[in-house]
Amino acid sequence: xxxxxxxxxxxxxxxxxxxxxxxxxxxxxxxxxxxxxxxxxxxxxxxxxxxxxxxxxxxxxxxxxxxxxxxxxxxxxxxxxxxxxxxxxxxxxxxxxxxxxxxxxxxxxxxxxxxxxxxxxxxxxxxxxxxxxxxxxxxxxxxxxxxxxxxxxxxxxxxxxxxxxxxxxxxxxxxxxxxxxxxxxxxxxxxxxxxxxxxxxxxxxxxxxxxxxxxxxxxxxxxxxxxxxxxxxxxxxxxxxxxxxxxxxxxxxxxxxxxxxxxxxxxxxxxxxxxxxxxxxxxxxxxxxxxx
Amino acid sequence: xxxxxxxxxxxxxxxxxxxxxxxxxxxxxxxxxxxxxxxxxxxxxxxxxxxxxxxxxxxxxxxxxxxxxxxxxxxxxxxxxxxxxxxxxxxxxxxxxxxxxxxxxxxxxxxxxxxxxxxxxxxxxxxxxxxxxxxxxxxxxxxxxxxxxxxxxxxxxxxxxxxxxxxxxxxxxxxxxxxxxxxxxxxxxxxxxxxxxxxxxxxxxxxxxxxxxxxxxxxxxxxxxxxxxxxxxxxxxxxxxxxxxxxxxxxxxxxxxxxxxxxxxxxxxxx
Numbered sequence: 001x002x003x004x005x006x007x008x009x010x011x012x013x014x015x016x017x018x019x020x021x022x023x024x025x026x027x028x029x030x031x032x033x034x035x036x037x038x039x040x041x042x043x044x045x046x047x048x049x050x051x052x053x054x055x056x057x058x059x060x061x062x063x064x065x066x067x068x069x070x071x072x073x074x075x076x077x078x079x080x081x082x083x084x085x086x087x088x089x090x091x092x093x094x095x096x097x098x099x100x101x102x103x104x105x106x107x108x109x110x111x112x113x114x115x116x117x118x119x120x121x122x123x124x125x126x127x128x129x130x131x132x133x134x135x136x137x138x139x140x141x142x143x144x145x146x147x148x149x150x151x152x153x154x155x156x157x158x159x160x161x162x163x164x165x166x167x168x169x170x171x172x173x174x175x176x177x178x179x180x181x182x183x184x185x186x187x188x189x190x191x192x193x194x195x196x197x198x199x200x201x202x203x204x205x206x207x208x209x210x211x212x213x214x215x216x217x218x219x220x221x222x223x224x225x226x227x228x229x230x231x232x233x234x235x236x237x238x239x240x241x242x243x244x245x246x247x248x249x250x251x252x253x254x255x256x257x258x259x260x261x262x263x264x265x266x267x268x269x270x271x272x273x274x275x276x277x278x279x280x281x282x283x284x285x286x287x288x289x290x291x292x
Numbered sequence: 293x294x295x296x297x298x299x300x301x302x303x304x305x306x307x308x309x310x311x312x313x314x315x316x317x318x319x320x321x322x323x324x325x326x327x328x329x330x331x332x333x334x335x336x337x338x339x340x341x342x343x344x345x346x347x348x349x350x351x352x353x354x355x356x357x358x359x360x361x362x363x364x365x366x367x368x369x370x371x372x373x374x375x376x377x378x379x380x381x382x383x384x385x386x387x388x389x390x391x392x393x394x395x396x397x398x399x400x401x402x403x404x405x406x407x408x409x410x411x412x413x414x415x416x417x418x419x420x421x422x423x424x425x426x427x428x429x430x431x432x433x434x435x436x437x438x439x440x441x442x443x444x445x446x447x448x449x450x451x452x453x454x455x456x457x458x459x460x461x462x463x464x465x466x467x468x469x470x471x472x473x474x475x476x477x478x479x480x481x482x483x484x485x486x487x488x489x490x491x492x493x494x495x496x497x498x499x500x501x502x503x504x505x506x507x508x509x510x511x512x513x514x515x516x517x518x519x520x521x522x523x524x525x526x527x528x529x530x531x532x533x534x535x536x537x538x539x540x541x542x543x544x545x546x547x548x549x550x551x552x553x554x555x556x557x558x559x560x561x562x563x
Contacts, residue, residue, distance in 0.1 A: 010466055011389025018380040019395065021436035026402045029413030036413070086310075093307040100308070106547075107311035109554065110318060113546045114539045115495035117513045121520055121535040122321045125528050131332075133320050165317065170557070177558040226408045229497040233517060247409060254412040255502055263412045270409050278404040 030271060037264035048261070055265035065266065067241050068249040071156060075245060076224040079163045084216060086168040088209070091175035092201075112170040120233035123162045124149070127234075155235050155243035162230050167223065171216045178212040179205075218281050225270060246270055325533040332528050345533035349519075352530070354507050355537065358515035361427060365500075365511055366493045369431040373489055374482065377440030382470050384441065385448035386456070396445075402438035411502055418503055429503045430511065434493065440485050447481045448474050484556035487549075494542050512538040 037055050039048040059065050090108045094101055111119060126133050130145035139145065148154050182205065190200045228248045231237055237244030237252065244252075247270065254263035324332045325346070331339040349355070383389065384396055407414065414433050415424075423429040451474055459469045475482070497513040504510045510518070516538045520531045536543075546553050 007387050008389040011383045011387030011392065014379045014383035014387065014466075015389075015395060018376040018399070018436040018441065021376065021432070022399060022402060022438070024417065025407055025414055025433035025436075026405060026410070027398065029410040029417065030401075030405055032413050032416075033410065090310070093303075093310075096303075098304050098307045104307055104311045105554070106550065107315040110315070110543070110546070112557075113491060113542055113553070114318075115497065115513050115542075117495070117497045117517055118535045118539045119317075121516070121531060122317050125324065125532060126317055126320065128528075133316075165314070169314070173554060173557045176554075222404070222406065226406055229513075232498070232501070233520070250409075251411065251498065251502075254415070260412050260416070267409065267412060271405060274404045274409070 033264045033267045033271065036261055037268050039261055041259050041261040055262055058262065059265050059269075064241050064244075064249060068244045068246050069269075071241075071243065072225065072245045075156065075160060075163075076221060078157075078160045079167070079224060080217065080220045083164050083167045083171055083220060084213065086164065087171035087175055087216070088206075090168060090172040091179055094172070095176055095179045108169040108172055110169070111166045112173075114166075116166065116227060116229040117233060119162060119166055120230035123158075123165075123230075124234050127158055149235050149243075150239060152239055152242040155239065159230055159234065159243055162234075163224075163227075167220065171220070174212050174216055175209060178209050182208055214281070214284060218277065221277055222274065225273060246273075321532050321536060324529055325536050327529070329527065329529040332532075345529045346537060349530050349534035349537060353515060353519040353534070355512070355515065355519075355534070357507055358510055358512040358538075359541075361509060361515075362494060362511040362513075365427050365430055366490050368427065369434055369493050370486055370489050372431070372435035373437045373440050374486070376436050377444050377485075378470070378475060378478075378482075380436075380441045381444030381448055382466075382474060384445045385451075399438050399441055402436075403442070407433035408499060411499065414499075415502060424503060425505045425509050426503075427509050430496075430500045430509070431493075433499070437489070440489070443481060443485055444478060447478045451477055483552070487553055487556040491542055 036048075038050060038052060040046075040051055042048040090104075094105045094108065098104065127148040129135060129147045129150070132148075134148065135143075135145040146154075148158050186204055187200065190204065195203075225245070225247060228245055228251065231243060231245060231248045232251075235243040237248050241249075246266070250263050250266045250270065253259050253266060323335065326341050326343070327339045328342055328344070380399070384392060384399075410433075418424050418429045418432075421429075423432070455473050455477075456469060459473050464472065494511075495513060496511075497517070500511050501514050501517065504514060507515075516534055519534055
């Protein structure tokens with residue numbers, strides 16, 4: 001065997017185990033989802049029948065589909081900017097000279113280490129009508145207790161609070177890493193020029209954090225479509241699907257109603273959203289969000 | 293000067309308020325878990341401390357088995373991820389094989405299309421492989437990690453070629469070079485990836501919920517959900533104790549190795 005061939009063979013052999021698993025559990029299912037979405041769900045002795053785009057027509061006519069899509073949009077809009085803003089504040093605090101920084105860092109980061117399922121249980125108690133900490137606290141100011149998770153107006157908001165609580169500390173880490181890369185001489189120069197701290201943040205620090213913000217943003221959007229553990233524990237998507245998100249609806253259709261063909265059509269929407277996001281990230285990265 | 297001092301004071305108060313607000317839900321859970329049920333939501337400083345809630349939770353559900361399942365799952369996934377990612381990353385970093393570019397792009401697809409969203413099809417695959425309700429089925433979709441491959445490829449590419457050449461001159465084959473030169477140099481990255489992976493899979497819930505159906509396979513997260521939703525009604529003290537119990541190993545590890553954890557998450561996030 002010549003040396004030229006050796007490189008190809010060795011490269012492929014090293015890659016092979018990972019490639020087989022990736023193909024089986026990422027690429028194959030993604031393609032199979034598209035294929036399945038064009039058929040009926042096989043039931044008993046009735047085999048799957050090709051029905052073209054009928055599942056997608058049903059989907060467009062399905063009010064629950066539109067509701068979970070709207071919910072998911074609000075969920076992303078409501079959690080991501082606030083989590084990122086809090087993450088930046090936390091990172092600035094922990095990176096600054098405030099007394100008791102180790103405790104502050106611990107307080108901000110601990111929710112990230114906890115399983116979402118445990119977090120959801122803790123917050124479930126927090127929201128308990130009348131008895132939970134939230135109602136007790138509001139009771140001090142004379143507000144009547146209310147069923148936070150059981151009402152259409154507040155259920156999704158309650159889930160959003162949980163998500164912000166869990167994610168802000170996680171994003172803080174990335175900002176902290178980025179802040180530590182910024183040269184202190186920039187701050188000194190600005191101080192000599194007499195620039196205010198807010199001005200310095202707005203014109204220097206924030207632009208320098210842009211690549212981090214992009215990275216965090218993409219991860220945050222993926223997470224807002226990926227992480228639904230708290231819904232399973234806290235609301236089951238209710239009341240009347242008011243707190244259901246796209247993946248939770250897929251989970252319900254696939255594993256409660258066992259309608260795998262319709263679940264496949266819904267999954268295609270999710271894949272399109274994630275794919276579009278990847279494309280967007282690629283295009284922005286091509287234009288380079290760097291200031292160096 | 294005093295204006296600056298006032299600003300600093302306000303900032304300190306603000307920072308501490310935010311931190312206390314952030315730790316409050318957890319502090320509340322700790323209070324509830326360590327006090328008798330009657331004090332679950334009554335904050336009296338003289339309330340007696342107790343471990344009874346933990347004892348009740350521990351005996352009310354097979355948590356020992358759940359912990360064993362999680363430990364098996366997490367170590368299996370981590371071992372597979374490390375081996376597969378190291379091999380694949382080495383191939384991408386140092387072997388100019390045909391199709392390397394397109395294969396790398398195909399690997400990166402998994403960064404976006406995470407296994408968590410392909411529930412229905414992967415359930416079908418596990419079913420046809422006869423793996424439903426096994427710990428293997430929980431771990432299998434995650435064993436090839438695009439994230440790990442990406443991270444290690446970056447690291448391997450930064451290894452000086454001279455070290456590689458020196459080992460080759462001594463007659464070492466590709467695997468020997470990988471093991472003796474690349475892996476030792478990548479140790480901090482391997483540790484960082486390991487910590488992130490362990491905390492991800494310790495906490496993972498939805499996929500395990502779907503593919504498992506028995507005490508022998510359920511990880512603690514699913515066990516906790518089954519316990520909290522069906523067995524207990526509304527005894528919050530016991531549920532909270534169980535909740536803290538299931539998070540405790542990770543939480544304790546975090547408190548002890550805080551610096552490593554934070555640095556690992558930092559390192560794993562920087563691309």
